[in-house]
Amino acid sequence: MKPPYTITDNIITLIASISEKIGEINANHLYKPTTELRKKNRIKTIQSSLEIEGNTMTEEQISALLEHKRVIAPQKDIIEVQNAIQVYEHLRQFNPYQIKDLEKAHGILMQNLIDNAGKLRTSNVGIVKGSKIEHLAPSGTMVNGLMKDLFKYLKNDGDLILIKSCVFHYEFEFIHPFVDGNGRMGRLWQTLILMQQYPVFEFLPVESLIKQNQKEYYTRLSESDKSGNSTPFITFMLRLILEALEQLLQSQNKILNTEERVALFKEKVGNSRFGRKEYLQNFKNISAPTASRDLKWAVDNEILLKFGEQRLTEYQFKM
Structure with missing residues (x-):
């Protein structure tokens, strides 16, 4: 069953603008940034995605960890960063269309952090903010079937990959298939999906823009929950993707040596x-x-x- 969403005029305009920017990036050979910029963007991606989940480590500390230097920080934060570094370093080895690869990536991302890393949940969960339940996820008995349907949509639906990646991201957060680590996994998997068609996304730090717009990120997730379709979230994510591409062009529009x-x-x-x-x-x-x-x-x-x-x-x- 296809997840519910509507392709609005705004979404079509954003898709056209994104396609134009990707064309400029390809024409200027910016789809694979320099080694130094790739490293910088990867650090920015990891730091932003984990900070959204409460991690306190800075880009400088993450850079030090990459260089195998000693870092003073909470042990849990260090483990989260080390796990994320490992996942992103092996990103190309995961097939975005395989549930087993999703579980494997989650197993690495959450190793030594939770007991059932890499396993879809079978228990019931809810997202609590303060004293209020923000989101009651589908029953644990439904998770396996819902995830199979979501992957079937991703593999077989004829919509553009830009749209399907956003839909997957939203539906993944709605299903909440793991006990913990769903936010960082949803963002990671959208990147992986986009990389298959557009190599530039491997090193494009969209997560840093999500971090800068964190309040709206959660607002659009909630708005999509309430409306029963992912259109508000798709629009939001496409806007951030466009902004990230524009920033890349502005910062890297130089003559190659x-x-x-x-x-x-x-x-x-x-x-x-x-x-x-x-x-x-x-x-x-x-x-x-x-x-x-x-x-x-x-x-x-x-x-x-x-x-x-x-x-x-x-x-x-x-x-």
């Missing part, structure tokens, strides 16, 4: 042979002499193998 161009092209062509023409077609904003200098630099630095001469010259990356 030789080393960065060569590294990006290596990822694209792998072990296949190519000529200067193919290299130029991939970087339309550089001249033929610049392309020749790039390729000569890669040959001189033993990154590329060169075959033939002049117009018949071909190249191949050393693997």
